[in-house]
Amino acid sequence: MVKDALCNCQKVRYIGLTINLYRLQSEDILLKQLKAGNTLAFSSLYHRYSARIYHFALSIVKSPALAEDVTHDVFVKLWENADKIDLALSFQSYLFTITRNHILNLLKRAGRSTLIVDEIMRYTAVISDDPSQILQRKQAHDLLEVAVETLPEQRRKIYQLCKNEGFTYKEVAEQLGISPSTVNSQMVKAIKSVQDFLLLSGALSVIIYVWPFL
Template sequence: MSLNSSPPDDKILVAQLKKGNEKAFKKLYDKYSDGIYGFSLKLLKSADFAEEVVQDVFLKVWNTRENLNIDLNFKSFVYTIAKNLSLNILNKAANDLNLRNQLLRIKPVANTSTKDHLLDKEYELVKRNAIANLSQGRRKIFLMSREQGLSYEEIANELGISVNTVKTQMKASLKSLRDYLSKQGDIDFLLFFMIFFKFFK
């Protein structure tokens, strides 16, 4: 079976869904919703946002059911939608300090496993080490922007430098941070920080 095509049972369900069959829709939802939730939770670190992504994915599936292609891989299709919706939330966080802090700091579930807790601590440690690796001046500007939520103009006024200097220093800081994090090697680690740094492009 081609990776670009759905398994036979999915093709049957999608064909039925195209005709408005609600039972076929529910079967597809039951089959893929948990996986999409876990995928989105890993990206967003928020149970509420992950659940929102699941609902939006299948709302889109239902609303566009008549245009679905039964020959395409349904799993890849819904996971692509989930990825795009998650990235949209992260992009929105670029201009929303409270949302950004919520995504980066919130605990996704009350009973976080020991493994997940240790992983979160590891993520935070490497993030802090990456920032600490910046020169003092760049680190100060970066933290004023990303943690205090100051605009480039406000930073320039407070430090007595030009806005262009702030922009230049931020660009250099981001390159340095990406270079540092790219050397960490762990795939999950890199995925987390690729998402983290997408805020700041």
């Protein structure tokens, strides 16, 4: 029994020493090993970058739970696509690009998921009196107005009547002399166009304030 316990301690000590040695390896070596499917190399890269990815995600999505989910999903994607890593390019830039794209997809899903919206708003509300957050919200709504102005005239009018003035699709249809199904179709296209405009603007930290209200 004692012999087995000592053996296990030696194994744990050996594994710990091995992990520490991997953490001392240069990034180029770790990436080559990662491409070959080495799990210890992956763990070392996770140890180096996970906190940075988490804080980057948190600065945008605000919710710690969502930031943790983003971080987890980014490293799952990294592992699944390890063989595609280009060693000639900056790994840090590659990792943050994955993170940015994942957050963009999260924001797209927010338009269809009240759970994501509620989680985001739970944390943005907490800091609503912060001067920097007040400025960001103003910038967000200014950006939203610019996005709406890019819509074709009738689509813009339908969007403004529904979103800004609170008319139902049926009421808008009666006002404009068109069918409710046309109003619905135009609203779907308008919301997609506005979302695409916001995403292409790249102002993620600003977009998060208006996205749930589109």
